[in-house]
Every structure is written in structure tokens, then in C-alpha cells.
Amino acid sequence: xxxxxxxxxxxxxxxxxxxxxxxxxxxxxxxxxxxxxxxxxxxxxxxxxxxxxxxxxxxxxxxxxxxxxxxxxxxxxxxxxxxxxxxxxxxxxxxxxxxxxxxxxxxxxxxxxxxxxxxxxxxxxxxxxxxxxxxxxxxxxxxxxxxxxxxxxxxxxxxxxxxxxxxxxxxxxxxxxxxxxxxxxxxxxxxxxxxxxxxxxxxxxx
Amino acid sequence: xxxxxxxxxxxxxxxxxxxxxxxxxxxxxxxxxxxxxxxxxxxxxxxxxxxxxxxxxxxxxxxxxxxxxxxxxxxxxxxxxxxxxxxxxxxxxxxxxxxxxxxxxxxxxxxxxxxxxxxxxxxxxxxxxxxxxxxxxxxxxxxxxxxxxxxxxxxxxxxxxxxxxxxxxxxxxxxxxxxxxxxxxxxxxxxxxxxxxxxxxxxxxxxxxxxxxxxxxx
Numbered sequence: 001x002x003x004x005x006x007x008x009x010x011x012x013x014x015x016x017x018x019x020x021x022x023x024x025x026x027x028x029x030x031x032x033x034x035x036x037x038x039x040x041x042x043x044x045x046x047x048x049x050x051x052x053x054x055x056x057x058x059x060x061x062x063x064x065x066x067x068x069x070x071x072x073x074x075x076x077x078x079x080x081x082x083x084x085x086x087x088x089x090x091x092x093x094x095x096x097x098x099x100x101x102x103x104x105x106x107x108x109x110x111x112x113x114x115x116x117x118x119x120x121x122x123x124x125x126x127x128x129x130x131x132x133x134x135x136x137x138x139x140x141x142x143x144x145x146x147x148x149x150x151x152x153x154x155x156x157x158x159x160x161x162x163x164x165x166x167x168x169x170x171x172x173x174x175x176x177x178x179x180x181x182x183x184x185x186x187x188x189x190x191x192x193x194x195x196x197x198x199x200x201x202x203x204x205x206x
Numbered sequence: 207x208x209x210x211x212x213x214x215x216x217x218x219x220x221x222x223x224x225x226x227x228x229x230x231x232x233x234x235x236x237x238x239x240x241x242x243x244x245x246x247x248x249x250x251x252x253x254x255x256x257x258x259x260x261x262x263x264x265x266x267x268x269x270x271x272x273x274x275x276x277x278x279x280x281x282x283x284x285x286x287x288x289x290x291x292x293x294x295x296x297x298x299x300x301x302x303x304x305x306x307x308x309x310x311x312x313x314x315x316x317x318x319x320x321x322x323x324x325x326x327x328x329x330x331x332x333x334x335x336x337x338x339x340x341x342x343x344x345x346x347x348x349x350x351x352x353x354x355x356x357x358x359x360x361x362x363x364x365x366x367x368x369x370x371x372x373x374x375x376x377x378x379x380x381x382x383x384x385x386x387x388x389x390x391x392x393x394x395x396x397x398x399x400x401x402x403x404x405x406x407x408x409x410x411x412x413x414x415x416x417x418x419x420x421x422x423x424x
Contacts, residue, residue, distance in 0.1 A: 012377050034407060041393075171384060176377045189375030191396075195367075195389035195408060 007164045008155070008183040009049065011042060012171045013061065013083060016197040034196035039082035041190030046090075049188075051164055053094035058087055059155055059167045064106050065099030073097065083168060095166070098158050102150045105143060112139055144173060152178040294409045295319040297338040299329035299355065300371075301347040309342065312398045318405070326350030330358045333366060340389075340409055342401075345372035345379055353382045360386055367408050371396070 016035045060083070063069055070091075076084035091097055119132035152175055159165050165183075169175050171192060176185060296318045300306040306322045313320040321336055323329040326347060333341065341359070345352035356368060370383050373394035383391050389408045392401070 010377070012380050034404075171377065171380050174377075174381075187375055187377065189380070189391075189393050191393065191404075192380055192383075192391035193389075193404075194384060194387075194391065 006159050006161060006183055008159075008179060008185045009046075009051070009164065009166050009188055010176050010179075010185050011046075011166065011168045011188040012192065013042075013168050014038065014192055014194070014197050015061075015170055034191070034193035036082060038191045038193055039086060042188060043086055045188050045190055046086075046166070051095075051166070053090065055162060056090070056095040056164045056166055057159055058090060058095050058097050059100045059151065059165060059169075060084075060087060060097075061169045061173065062101060062106065063097075063099055064101045064103045065154065066103060067099075069097050069099045087168070090166070098154065100151045100154050101147060105147045105150060109140065109143055109147070112136055112143070148173055148175045148178055151175055155179065156182060294340060294405075295321070295336065295338040296340050296342060296405065297321045297323065297329065297332055297336065298342045299323045299326065299347075299352070300342075300344040301325060302344075305344075308398075309401075312402060313405075316402050326352070326355030326358070329355050333359050333363060338366060340367040340369065340405060342369045342371055342405070345370055346374055353379060353386070356383075356386045356388070369405065369408060371401070 014035070060073070063072060066072070073084045073087050073091075077088045087097065113136070116129075116132050116136040119129045122129075151169075151173075155165055155167070167175070167179075176187075179185060296313055298306055298309045298313070298320060300309065300322075301324050303324060306324060310320045310322050321332055321338065323332050327350060329341070329343070332338075343352045343356060347355070350358075352370065352372070359366065359368075364387070368386070368388040369390040369392060370379070370388050371392050371394055372379065375391070375393045380391055390404055392404065396404075
């Protein structure tokens with residue numbers, strides 16, 4: 001067995017508001033429950049892997065290369081993000097955190113989403129604004145491809161021989177297609193509750 | 207029916223239709239009086255409860271028995287009864303007969319009306335004929351796989367809810383599933399209780415404003 005091989009564990013995830021609203025509002029609805037169970041399942045599957053944490057690097061969707069990666073993850077975990085809470089726990093076991101994203105790309109994505117949300121807010125509540133959504137999707141898709149190239153390059157250049165990477169990435173990214181040429185990839189998949197995160201997923205990713 | 211007869215043993219063939227025509231209040235009194243006990247009466251094809259026509263939002267507890275041919279005969283009578291609504295009709299498509307049979311049995315036990323298909327084309331045909339409320343679809347099947355099956359189904363049916371169940375999860379099929387508007391994508395390590403709970407979650411959500419609805423409202 002070649003112990004110098006760089007291994008990659010890929011975890012497709014759904015973005016959701018997760019537990020932050022629950023913490024404040026008190027009500028725990030089925031959608032939040034499904035998201036909670038998704039993360040509980042992912043956590044259990046990762047534990048089963050018995051990864052060497054001191055040789056593991058974590059790459060998280062949406063985390064800019066900024067020098068403030070740890071601060072961002074901590075803040076989001078404090079706000080109730082189960083995704084970032086899991087990462088914090090893994091870091092405490094010895095894993096290393098890497099920034100993944102180009103800040104300019106992220107800001108462009110943020111701007112696109114803001115424009116969409118403003119147009120949606122001005123449209124009929126039930127119908128939304130299909131034109132604005134289609135425009136967002138077209139632009140976001142192109143941007144997503146650029147983001148994936150950047151993230152792939154980050155992983156290739158930061159992951160050392162003999163190390164393991166754990167990549168948490170939104171389901172609509174196609175990062176795996178780029179990385180599979182360079183890494184043996186194992187997938188960690190438990191439950192993807194599309195309907196439970198409904199509008200958030202459909203607006204932001206589809 | 208004498209609700210004071212606490213010794214009475216319910217029998218599907220003999221009692222179910224009468225049962226169904228009782229008012230909600232009468233059934234409720236029998237439950238409170240201990241005449242009807244949970245798990246007393248059910249039939250194996252999956253009808254799970256009764257609702258009075260005037261109180262369709264309220265579902266009373268389940269009554270169960272072991273099923274069998276006699277029960278099936280009575281089930282057909284009950285299906286015609288206007289005061290009965292099923293909690294959901296579920297189509298399971300899986301090429302592994304043992305897995306299919308197990309899931310159908312579990313779903314029936316939980317009160318769902320369940321149907322099975324062992325390949326994609328049969329699944330497509332059954333969806334058109336039976337209009338289930340939800341499809342549990344295996345991804346990896348010989349011939350027409352789950353994604354191809356779902357593409358065919360979506361050409362005619364945009365509303366049916368779908369749970370993908372796979373032992374070979376991969377981002378490619380997750381993206382395909384997202385494009386085909388599935389409700390859930392599950393890795394096959396799920397146990398039966400978890401699967402049934404998730405089915406309940408998916409069916410328990412508000413129905414789309416147009417298109418399919420449950421039971422006799424179809």
C-alpha cells in the first residue's frame with residue numbers, strides 16, 4: 001500500500017439556515033430536523049472512517065482564503081451551523097483547516113444572490129420572479145465552474161503526500177469531476193433532504 | 207355495533223366495513239372505552255386509519271390484524287367506502303426481490319398502501335396506473351436504471367414525490383436527482399424505522415397547490 005498517496009473524502013452537502021433560527025425561535029420543524037439528521041449521519045460516517053486527524057486537512061465550501069478561516073468557522077458554529085460545528089470538533093481532534101475560495105468569486109456570488117433576492121422580494125410572493133431566477137442560475141453556473149477550478153487548485157497545492165483531505169462541498173458543485181483525475185475519491189453520503197431545505201436549496205443552487 | 211361489548215374481538219372480514227361507516231364520535235368512544243385497541247385491526251395491503259367524512263383533517267388511531275386473503279377481500283370493500291382515506295399510496299421500485307418484499311411488508315405494517323415493481327418500465331407503468339403519492343426508487347437496476355426511470359416518470363408526472371434509495375451514492379446521481387426534483391436522496395444504510403419516518407416527513411408536507419392529492423381527493 002502506498003502510504004504517500006493523497007486521499008480525498010468528499011462530502012456532498014446541502015446549504016441551509018440550519019439551527020441558527022431554531023436556537024432563536026425555539027420551534028424545531030421537520031426541515032430543521034432533517035438537516036440536523038443529515039449532519040448527525042455525516043458525523044457518524046466520518047467517525048467510522050477513523051481518519052488520522054493530525055494528517056487530515058479540511059476544505060469547506062464557501063470558506064475564503066483570508067487568514068481568518070478559523071475565526072469564520074468559529075463564528076458560524078456559534079451561530080448554530082451544524083456544518084461548521086462538526087468542523088470545529090474535527091479541528092479539536094487535530095485536523096487542519098484550509099481556506100478554499102477566492103474572495104472575489106465569493107463576493108460576485110453574494111452580489112448575484114442579493115440581486116435575485118431583491119427581485120424576488122419585489123415580485124408576486126407565490127410566483128416569484130422566474131426570469132430573475134433563470135438569470136441568476138445562468139450567471140451562477142459559470143461562476144461556480146470558476147470557483148471549482150480555484151478550489152481544486154487549492155487542494156492540489158496544499159494537500160501533502162501521505163495526507164488525507166475531507167472536502168465539504170455543496171451538491172451542485174462539480175469539484176469532484178475535476179479532482180477525480182488527480183485523487184482517489186471516496187464519498188461520504190448519508191441523507192440529502194432536498195425538499196426539507198426547499199426554497200433555500202432551489203434558489204441558491206439549482 | 208354495541209360499544210359496551212368489551213369482549214368483542216374485531217375481525218376484518220366481519221367488522222371493517224361497519225367500522226368504516228361509524229361516526230367519528232362513535233369510534234372515538236370505543237377507543238376511549240377500550241373496545242378498540244391500537245393494533246386490533248388492519249389489513250395487509252395497507253389502509254391504516256379511518257376518517258369521518260365531516261372530519262377529514264382528523265386521523266384516528268390505527269387498527270391492525272395479521273392480514274391474509276380474507277383481509278384483502280374486505281380491504282377491497284373498504285376502499286370503496288367514502289369515509290375512508292388512506293394515509294398514502296407508495297410505489298417501491300427495486301430490482302432485488304427480497305429487498306422489495308421487505309420494504310412492502312414494512313410499509314404495509316405501518317399502514318401505507320404499497321405497490322412494488324422490480325424494474326423501471328414496470329415502475330413507470332404502475333405510476334401511471336396507480337398514481338401513488340410517493341415513489342421509493344432504487345438507483346442501480348439492470349436495464350433502465352433509477353435516474354432513467356425517473357426521467358420517464360417526470361415527462362408525464364411532475365408532482366409525484368420521490369425518495370431515492372441507493373447503496374452507491376455519488377455526486378453525479380445526486381445532481382441528477384436534484385434536477386429531477388426528488389424529495390430525498392438516501393444512502394442504503396438506512397434502517398426500516400428511519401426510512402418509514404422519512405417517508406412520513408415527505409408525505410406530511412403541504413401538497414402542491416395544484417396536481418396530486420392524497421386518497422379520494424385525487
